[in-house]
Amino acid sequence: MSDAALELRNVSKYYGEFCAVDDLSFTVPPGCIYGFLGPNGAGKTTALRMILDILRPTRGSIRILGAASALTVRHRIGYLPEEKGLYKKMKAWAVIAYFAGLKGLSSRDARRRAFELLERYGLKDFAHAKTEALSKGMGQKVQVLASIAHDPELVIFDEPFSGLDPVNQGVLEEIVTDLRARGRTVLFSTHVMQHAERLCDRLIILGGGRRLFDGTLQEARQTVPHRVRLESEDDPSALKDVPGVVGLVSDAPGCWQVELGPGADPQRVLRACFERAIRLRSFNSAEPSLHEVFIKLVGPGAREATFR
Amino acid sequence: MRYIWRIGWREFFENARTKGFWIGILLFPVIILASGALPVLLATKGVSTRHYVMIDQTGEYAPKVRAEMTRQRSAEIDGALRSFARRIPTPEPLVPFVTPGSSNRPAPSLDLDGWKKQAGSSYWTVPGFSLPRAAWLEVPVPIAIQTSNDVPAIEGLLRPWLRGEHVLPPSEANPTPKLFAAVIIPRDYGTTTNEAAALRYWTENTADTGLRDSIQRLLGDELRRREYQSLGVDPAIIARVEAKRAPITDLNPRKAEGEEKVGLADRLRQWAPSFFVYLLWISIFAVSQMLLNSVIEEKSNRIIEVLLSSVTPGELMLGKLLGIAMTGGVMLSSWLGSIISMALVQSKFFAPPAMAGGSANAAASLPADLLSLFQSTWLLPAFGVYFILGYIAYATIFLTVGSLCSTLKEAQNFMGPLMLVLMVPLFLMPFIPRDPNGPIATAFSWIPLYTPFVMMNRITASPPLFDVIGTGVLLIAFDVLILWGCGKVFRLAILRTGQPPRIVEVFRWLWNR
Numbered sequence: 001m002s003d004a005a006l007e008l009r010n011v012s013k014y015y016g017e018f019c020a021v022d023d024l025s026f027t028v029p030p031g032c033i034y035g036f037l038g039p040n041g042a043g044k045t046t047a048l049r050m051i052l053d054i055l056r057p058t059r060g061s062i063r064i065l066g067a068a069s070a071l072t073v074r075h076r077i078g079y080l081p082e083e084k085g086l087y088k089k090m091k092a093w094a095v096i097a098y099f100a101g102l103k104g105l106s107s108r109d110a111r112r113r114a115f116e117l118l119e120r121y122g123l124k125d126f127a128h129a130k131t132e133a134l135s136k137g138m139g140q141k142v143q144v145l146a147s148i149a150h151d152p153e154l155v156i157f158d159e160p161f162s163g164l165d166p167v168n169q170g171v172l173e174e175i176v177t178d179l180r181a182r183g184r185t186v187l188f189s190t191h192v193m194q195h196a197e198r199l200c201d202r203l204i205i206l207g208g209g210r211r212l213f214d215g216t217l218q219e220a221r222q223t224v225p226h227r228v229r230l231e232s233e234d235d236p237s238a239l240k241d242v243p244g245v246v247g248l249v250s251d252a253p254g255c256w257q258v259e260l261g262p263g264a265d266p267q268r269v270l271r272a273c274f275e276r277a278i279r280l281r282s283f284n285s286a287e288p289s290l291h292e293v294f295i296k297l298v299g300p301g302a303r304e305a306t307f308r
Numbered sequence: 309m310r311y312i313w314r315i316g317w318r319e320f321f322e323n324a325r326t327k328g329f330w331i332g333i334l335l336f337p338v339i340i341l342a343s344g345a346l347p348v349l350l351a352t353k354g355v356s357t358r359h360y361v362m363i364d365q366t367g368e369y370a371p372k373v374r375a376e377m378t379r380q381r382s383a384e385i386d387g388a389l390r391s392f393a394r395r396i397p398t399p400e401p402l403v404p405f406v407t408p409g410s411s412n413r414p415a416p417s418l419d420l421d422g423w424k425k426q427a428g429s430s431y432w433t434v435p436g437f438s439l440p441r442a443a444w445l446e447v448p449v450p451i452a453i454q455t456s457n458d459v460p461a462i463e464g465l466l467r468p469w470l471r472g473e474h475v476l477p478p479s480e481a482n483p484t485p486k487l488f489a490a491v492i493i494p495r496d497y498g499t500t501t502n503e504a505a506a507l508r509y510w511t512e513n514t515a516d517t518g519l520r521d522s523i524q525r526l527l528g529d530e531l532r533r534r535e536y537q538s539l540g541v542d543p544a545i546i547a548r549v550e551a552k553r554a555p556i557t558d559l560n561p562r563k564a565e566g567e568e569k570v571g572l573a574d575r576l577r578q579w580a581p582s583f584f585v586y587l588l589w590i591s592i593f594a595v596s597q598m599l600l601n602s603v604i605e606e607k608s609n610r611i612i613e614v615l616l617s618s619v620t621p622g623e624l625m626l627g628k629l630l631g632i633a634m635t636g637g638v639m640l641s642s643w644l645g646s647i648i649s650m651a652l653v654q655s656k657f658f659a660p661p662a663m664a665g666g667s668a669n670a671a672a673s674l675p676a677d678l679l680s681l682f683q684s685t686w687l688l689p690a691f692g693v694y695f696i697l698g699y700i701a702y703a704t705i706f707l708t709v710g711s712l713c714s715t716l717k718e719a720q721n722f723m724g725p726l727m728l729v730l731m732v733p734l735f736l737m738p739f740i741p742r743d744p745n746g747p748i749a750t751a752f753s754w755i756p757l758y759t760p761f762v763m764m765n766r767i768t769a770s771p772p773l774f775d776v777i778g779t780g781v782l783l784i785a786f787d788v789l790i791l792w793g794c795g796k797v798f799r800l801a802i803l804r805t806g807q808p809p810r811i812v813e814v815f816r817w818l819w820n821r
Binding site: 049052054055070071074077079080081082083084085086087088089090098099101102103143146147 | 311314315318322325326605608609610611613614615616617618619620803
């Protein structure tokens, strides 16, 4: 038996003829933050529901915290669904305590945890407010707290950042990193690449129900050619001959993108500019962002998916 | 089981916290009390005394009408005084004339004739007693009218009074009394049948026919009496004939020897189940509706997903059923409790409110009869059992309908046809007590969806044991089937979003594993 927090093997889910998740396999090691990325309709929510055993896969197997079904270890799992909602007439603390109670905490512990969390994450004053009186962001925070109140080993957040302002996004990032610091595993789906970039140790990118990438952030970046952007009044066509340069395109008058092959050193391009007397106004070499990786991997498919 | 309880408790507390729940609980006894007190209140306070004038050109009929009206009025006063005498403690001057209540006749009774003899003509002047308001009061004709004038002339003069343009002289109770009606008995009344000689009854208010009806009845009696006399029949004989009534005693062969007489208690026994059926129906649908709303709330809020990551759909369904059952149980127990405690309080401490004549005695024994009905029959236990079994079937169906829909509007589309099916027990309700073990009652008892209502309606009529046990077993089996089938549909439907599935699809879910 593996000691992974979560392991999916060849999991597929069909709704009639339609394939929502296609032969998906990946492993989430314990104690890491794992990003679950993909465009709309990529099968993220379906995959998460299958992981939680709310839905049964058509094929394949899932092991979660060593168990074959999330239901048998549900007390060790926290879940925040994509569409957020709370019981409108319940008080904030009571909602947290109720969900913690359903995860096995005694009524007294659940209540204590609810107040503790509300205080720690700045909602102490709203503990006794009905959730319908809370702002959207506050309500969402309450829901996040409800999902972690029982101190789960594995937390699954579906689009946790959507609808939060930058300050509250910061609070949520803090919650996520706190969890990792205490050795918990966090799996979260998002299509905001900056969050994934800042938080994730590993990530998986889905598209059309299939796995497009699985690995560390560094590995993800390597899937996209390194680029150098330069501005010059001279024609830099001569750079094409430089070893490691695989392409050169102009994206605006006087602006050029130099595409580098794997392992090519941007410094060499700079040196070549001096050698070939190309006068530079700017020279910019940065690692490809996750955004670029994402667009490259899912771009065409995502457009199709939108109109499917 | 623990999670089923948790879900149930939350459901219960959420409902118990709402104003509607408490209003429902408190309103019921108020309505019961009001339905008892309202007719009395309306009779005594609601409608003010109606004033009328009577112009009799024959000079023969009015005295008869007046005499009868006076007799009715004193009977009314006697009835009110009898009720007043039942007050605890007994009002002071009446003490020697009141026999205290006993165990089989709980209300104290007044020896009215004895009291009248002692008190004399104004026997109603007892401290604390106020005369009941008279429904009708004849007043003198407000203007100088020559009763010998032509009828149209008299009527022309009375019209402004009848229209309320002029009011009568003020009285203590009413500062601006209006003339309610005018009764004109024309000169040749009773001699011919042509319309011109008919009694002319004038009023704006054609809905309240009380006065018109009693005058018509009195004059009818009088005309018949005259006719007999004109045919040479002795008035003493007429009086004897008129006093004849067809006596009738209702007997029931099922009752113990010597006690076969059918009384209020027996009628109650026959009709009380209908009340319970109604209560059952209201409570089952009220709570099933709550369940529907609650599941739709969870579904539309997407809370359902979080719940399903914590508990199984089965646990969720059972928890919700349990929670709403508790809500309904508390509501019903408080309703029944309030009926029983009202009956207890009434029969132990208070005389019933004043009612005209004999019905006061019947009303006096009603609470006691009700209590003995509860003690001697299976009414209450059966109610409990049929509530639970009926609730499981209906609530599960409502819950499943809720799980299929994302909005209340969608649910209402489903509910339309369902409600029609569910109205059947209400339509049946009046017929079953008439023939509680007849073919219709028996046939409907065996339809599980109707078993709780129909059997409840039959329960005090000693239905065959085979029917009781057979339909009970069938109902339990049906409940199990419903729970199983709806459980399957619920599990699949609850996470569905968008359009509700087609019926065919729902059946496919049922048959597939």
